[in-house]
Amino acid sequence: MIDFSRSVHEVAPELIGATLLVDGIGGRVVEVEAYDREDPASHGYRGRTERNSSMFGPPGHAYVYRSYGIHWCLNLVCESEGVPSAVLVRALEPTRGLDEMRTRRGLDDLRLLASGPGRLCQALGITREHDGLPLDRPPFELLARAEPVQVHAGARVGITRATELPWRYAEAGSRFLSRPLRPA
DNA sequence: CACAGGATATACT
DNA sequence: GTATATCCTGTGA
Numbered sequence: 001m002i003d004f005s006r007s008v009h010e011v012a013p014e015l016i017g018a019t020l021l022v023d024g025i026g027g028r029v030v031e032v033e034a035y036d037r038e039d040p041a042s043h044g045y046r047g048r049t050e051r052n053s054s055m056f057g058p059p060g061h062a063y064v065y066r067s068y069g070i071h072w073c074l075n076l077v078c079e080s081e082g083v084p085s086a087v088l089v090r091a092l093e094p095t096r097g098l099d100e101m102r103t104r105r106g107l108d109d110l111r112l113l114a115s116g117p118g119r120l121c122q123a124l125g126i127t128r129e130h131d132g133l134p135l136d137r138p139p140f141e142l143l144a145r146a147e148p149v150q151v152h153a154g155a156r157v158g159i160t161r162a163t164e165l166p167w168r169y170a171e172a173g174s175r176f177l178s179r180p181l182r183p184a
Numbered sequence: 185c186a187c188a189g190g191a192t193a194t195a196c197t
Numbered sequence: 198g199t200a201t202a203t204c205c206t207g208t209g210a
Contacts, residue, residue: 033204035204041204042204043193043204046193046194049192049193049194050192050193051191051192051193052193065192065204066191066192067191067192067203067204067205068189068190068191068192068203068204068205068206069189069190069191069192069203069205070189070190070191070205070206071205071206073204073205075204086204088204090204116205116206117204117205118205118206119205119206156204157204157205158203158204158205159203159204160202160203178205185209185210186208186209186210187207187208187209187210188206188207188208188209189205189206189207191203192202192203193201193202193203194200194201194202194203195199195200195201195202196198196199196200196201197198197199197200
């Protein structure tokens with residue numbers, strides 16, 4: 001099991017290659033982004049609100065929020081020395097429950113099943129129901145990677161502030177990334 | 185490539 | 198109260 005009681009900057013690169021399942025459906029994590037407490041692009045930057053309250057809860061839990069009024073996005077909560085932070089899970093390489101994911105997404109193309117935070121949540125059936133749930137108990141299942149992977153860092157996607165921070169981590173050469181990795 | 189879709193939060197008047 | 202921005206995706210040019 002991955003220890004979330006550490007700095008998000010230690011945890012985030014470690015998640016690349018880990019296996020994330022919800023009700024047995026999911027795959028290998030190939031892309032994440034780190035958001036820490038001092039980060040203007042983080043929901044936690046301006047303090048606790050109703051929406052982001054699970055970000056301020058215990059580490060090792062999920063923080064699910066609604067993005068652009070339409071999509072769900074899944075974050076994994078970290079905490080080190082009382083400072084909350086989170087890892088946004090941006091893309092999976094589907095390995096388990098492919099047919100279920102295809103049905104939920106309404107398409108066949110493996111590359112489009114979970115290559116993006118909103119797509120990933122739709123494929124895994126993640127909604128507000130999962131906000132605040134622990135990651136080490138059903139329906140969640142999170143397995144640390146068994147084999148080494150090459151992790152690259154780059155600029156984060158879809159933000160306007162603090163874009164120079166290289167806090168996006170991705171598996172080198174994966175074809176399941178939501179977008180190509182760009183240097184910060 | 186442009187842009188609609190439309191919840192939630194914050195910053196203004 | 199109104200305005201603006203957002204950790205995005207599908208569709209149609």
